[in-house]
Structures are given as structure tokens and as C-alpha cells.
Amino acid sequence: MKKINILGATALLSIVFAGTAIAQTGKPFIHDPSTIMECDGKYYTFGTGGGGLISEDGWTWNGGGVRPGGGAAPDAIKIGDRYLVIYGATGGGLGGRHNGRILTMWNKTLDPNSPDFKYTEAIEVASSDGDEDCDAIDPGLLLDPTTGRLWCSYGTYFGFIRLVELDPKTGKRVEGNKAIDIAIDCEATDLEYRDGWYYLLGTHGTCCDGANSTYNIVVGRSKSITGPYLDNMGRDMIKGGGKMVVAAGGRVTGPGHFGRTILEDGVEKMSCHYEADLDQSGRSVLGIRPLLWKNGWPVAGDNFKEGTYEIESERRGYALELVVDFVRMAGGMRGFGRNNDEPIKPVPSQQLEDVIGTWPKGNIGVRIGDYMFRPHQKWTITAVPEAGGYLGGPYYKIVIAGTDRALAATADAEVITVPAFTGAPEQLWRIDQLTDGTYRIMPKVVPNSKEKLALVSSGDSTPTLAPFDMDSDNSKWNFRSH
């Protein structure tokens, strides 16, 4: 577990899905990204071969990270006020052998422009001799929050995944510590802890074959750090067990090398690389997506898909809507005792043009009401690329479908709609899928305020802005397509 803190008018009359921004923007080209670290307001991840990516906002990534030593598949963790970087100095047989070496090194900062930026001399903490059933590369770190002990899993398909203990003060191998075999059939492993369970996440499938790579991430869990790590069927990962966390989807294939980032209670992200992003020349790219926990198992959430939705309150199930007159549709109840042999014909849905003339032209308030798939309840949500982003996603505008009428935060911490989207920061929204699968919706800013507030239900029918509370359904929303 690596916890970090951050501050964090196209007319569409029908349900559409304009696309999914799955990978990050910029030049997010990387393989085997280490767990994302935050350092002085920027984000960092390192990859195979050395170097790494840096992001100012967590959404746009570019090169510039510095990680000496070459080799493969690093990981990183912040312990106290220092960062511990671990990597396989070799390449997992890249030289034709499986003589692996895993090394650790410290740095006070990850910012290569900082005067404090200087790695300590790398220390070997594990190795393989080329013949044994293990290849000592692909390390992953866990600082056990219950004991303060530091653990490292490592290995590939060449034999076993092994577990060793390191000294969290020095980054060295604990004296006398012997490696333990904990899994087979995976590589690029990572360890996590949550609610009394230790989780071992491994990358299964075939690597490094572009669009044909079958890489996927699987998991087993144990009550003990030393295992056995069992999957949902009770299969031990030492016998190949593993429950799927994330596989190919959309236009990206081969997710591998899991990393977990806890932003705050209920808001978690997972990082990985995709072996091929078909929208980016089939290159290997950084992926960041929500991390969900279902029945005690981690599973990748979906990055938000642009489209037109009902925005449903988790509190009661009512829908976010404009404060406008409810316009009745033609007809009423057909009545009892009518001839059921009369021809059946569809009744057209109410259209925007049927009602928009009744709406005020200026600002219109927002409330929550029974969803009736009426125009004042349908919201089109699209990314605003020039507005930047946050860890894992871009900012969005939320407008009434078929209009430019935009949802906005007010200076008194309420929500309204303005007649036209202007790009003002209070009209930009951050959308995070939560660990239970529901969503948090937050304005980029609340005017004249530094508070981090989210869209919440203050009553069944009344929205407002207030601090996010993962323990309350008031803070949670669903996006429903109909």
C-alpha cells in the first residue's frame, strides 16, 4: 500500500458513447510502470530500461523521470521522507540467462531538477543464479501497515514468485531472511494489504507481442504475508490460481504490472501498462483506472465513458434535473375495459424541442427527482481536453443533452446550471469511480473557496456541495444509460 495525498455544445438527442479515454495523454509510453509516487505536487512512475514519466496533474504524462540502473520492471514506495526504488538490474533472460539481481536505492526526491535529487548506491537484496527455479527480476514492495515490516515479491514465469523481507530503514535484505515460494505462472507481481488480507497481484499471459499480447492481471489473497495466496476458487497461486483483476478491453490490450494508489477513503486508482494502445500506434502505454473492491477482491473499474446519462443519486435513486415545469406528455391512462385488439403503436418520447421553450433563459437551478427520461433529466458529459485533469482522468463538462446549458458550482456551495458552458473552472467536473463502483462528482473549484467539495444529496430531492463522505450514500452517484 502506498498512500499519497493530493488536492486535489454538441447536440445529442439520444444516448451516445463518444468514446473512452482509457490511457493517459501526453507521451505516456512506458512498460512495467512502478507504483505512482507523488513528490512535491508532481507524479512519477519509472519503467523498464530506466527513466520514467512525470505528470503535473496525473492526466498528462511525459518523459523526464530519472531512474539509473537500467534493467526491468521497477517499483517505488515512500517510507518516511524518502523514496525507495527497487528494480531488477538484469532483464529476465534478455541476455539469454536467468541470472537476476534485484537492487534498492534511496532518494530524498524524485524531481531530477531538485538539488536534493541523488540516488544512494544501489544495494543487492535478492538474486538468482540462472539455474534455479526463479529469475530475480520484477520486484514489488509492500510496507505492511500492521507491522511496519517491508516485503518484496519478485520473479517471472521462470520458476517461482518469491517473497523476501527487507529492512525499511536501510532497504537491505533482513539478515538471515530466506526466500519463500509463493506463486507460479505470473510475473511483475505486487503485494497489497487491505482489511486483514494480503493480496498478491501477478501478471499472467503473454508479454511483449503488441496487439497480440495476452497479458492480464490476476490476484490471490492470504491472511498471512507468507501465503498461501488463494484465489476465489480456493486455488493456491503456487498451483497457478488467480482471479482476474483486469484484462484487455476497449482498444487496449495486455494490462500488466499492477500498482495501487490510495487517494483517500473510497478513492483508489490502479496503475498498469497496456501492451498496446491501438489508438496510439499500438505502443505500450501507461494506464490509470479506478480500483474497485468487490466482496473483498480488487477489480479494475472503468474510466468514465463520455455519453448521455441519467445522473442518479445513490441516496434514494432519484435523478439530477433542472428546476423547470414538468411538461406532461400527451394522453393519459388508456382506461380499463378497452378493446385490446386495437392496433398497437409506439408513443414518441418527449423531445427537447417539446419543452425547451418553457425553460427560463438564464441560470436554472438543479434538484433531484423521479427519473422520467425527460429532456431536463438527460445530461451529456464530455471531456474538456484543454482543461487538464487529475490522477487518471480529464475534467468534464456536464450539460443538458442537446444544449450548452452547463452544470456549475456556485460561490455559496450550491449547484446551478448556466445557459452556456464557458470553460470556467466551476463548470469543470472531476469524476472518480469509487471503490464500491459508484461515483464521486466534484467541481474543479468552488468559486471563492479552497474547500474540496463534492456533489451530494442533502435531501432526497435536493443537491448541494459538501465534503465527500465515503460512508454516506449522499456523496455517491451513478451514471445510467437508458
Added chain:
Amino acid sequence: MITMNIKTKTFFLSVSTLILVGLGLHGYSETQGGTTNGSAQSGTKPSITEYFSPASTKKMTPDADGFIQRWSLLEPINKPNRGNTVFVDSYLRNAFDTLYFANQFTIVPKNGEKVKVGEQELTWHALESKKFNVKLFRFASGLEKQMYGVLFWAVTVVNCPQEMKNVRMAVGSNSASMWWLNGKEALLLSGDRRMVMDDCVSPRLTLKKGKNIIRGAVINGPGMSDFCVRFLDENGQPIKDITITNE
């Protein structure tokens, strides 16, 4: 990590990287070995004795999870493949339908029996795996045989005290494999696979009273070949009230 690169380069360089244990099937020693259940000793050169012992005539049942550990294994047939991406169904059916040696689909070999495959003279070895799985990679390395670009054949005999209906053969293999029960195809594991217990399971089968011949073929390019086999009853529970022989 970089598996395909690893595997490919390992394959190319496999001959030069072999560190040979130097043990044949005669003169087994039970004193060697470094890896024990649940623990690992870094830097220990694997010995074939860590993985196998010669098959005996003692009564043998599956292990506690139902895995079959007594097998006759044929030394690897040279079957060059630079990668495993070729292991699509049609390729495999052709590869496994090819007749490599006489009586390939009927033989119940004796320990030490030899067959001719092209220019190769290969020997059958009657073995008992010390693991739940059969580490073909270590079988090959221990015999100083090639480990990559290979096709292995395996045979065992399951003895049933009575007819067992609605059972399933459950197999995991690295990489692709095909399996037969009493001469009839039971299942095919295609693609670039890793050995996962119960990865593929056959349709419902009947184990007849008495001897049942299990035959398997495992193909691999650049990978650590192995397999695991067990039978499951109609409730998905492992079948253990059977005995395993080599004849």
C-alpha cells in the same frame, strides 16, 4: 516484464546455457535438493532428484488433491518453435496427429524402452513426480536433453475399482497439450499456456472398471514445460480412490 523476449532469447541460447546436472535415471540420490515445500534456497542448482524418483511397483494413489504423479515420459522430441504464438488449434491438431514413432497412440511403454523419431533415439522413463505437477523442463534438463522447442509424450494407467461415470479429466499445461483417455481425445489446451491446475476440463467421461490408459502430448517453444492432471467427479471433487501404474 519481457516474457517473449526472454523466452525467445533463452531459446536461441539454450544450448549454451545448459548447466547439466549429469544425472541419468540410474543412481538416483535422495540426498540432493534445495527447494522444500513452501521455502526456497536461492542459488541451488536444481537436480532431477528434486522433481522425480524412479517409478516403483508400490501401490500408488493420487495425491491429496487427486493429482496423478506416476507417469512414463518420453525424452523430448525435437520440435523447433521460436515462439509459442503458432500454437493455434489447427497447428496443434496437425502437430498432435503427426505420427512421430511406432504405436504412438497405443503404446504403454516399459521403463527404458526406446523409440526412433527421425534421427533421434528416445527413451521412455517410468517416473514418479515429487510435485503435484510433472516438470517436463526439469525432466529434460536433468537428462541433459533439450528443454526448448520440444514435444513430450506422457502415458499412465489409471486403475478403477469400479466403473466411474460423469468424471472429468482436468489438465493444466505449459504450453499447449492434447490428452486422450483409452484412445479417445479428451481435451485440447491450445495457445501459449501456463500450467494452471484445472485450467481445462474434459467433457463428462467414463472411467471403466480396471485399466484406463491416459496419454498426453505437451508442446513448447521457449518455456518451462510442465503439466498437471487429475480427475474430478460429477461434483467437481478430486477422485482419489484409484491407483496409478505404469502398465
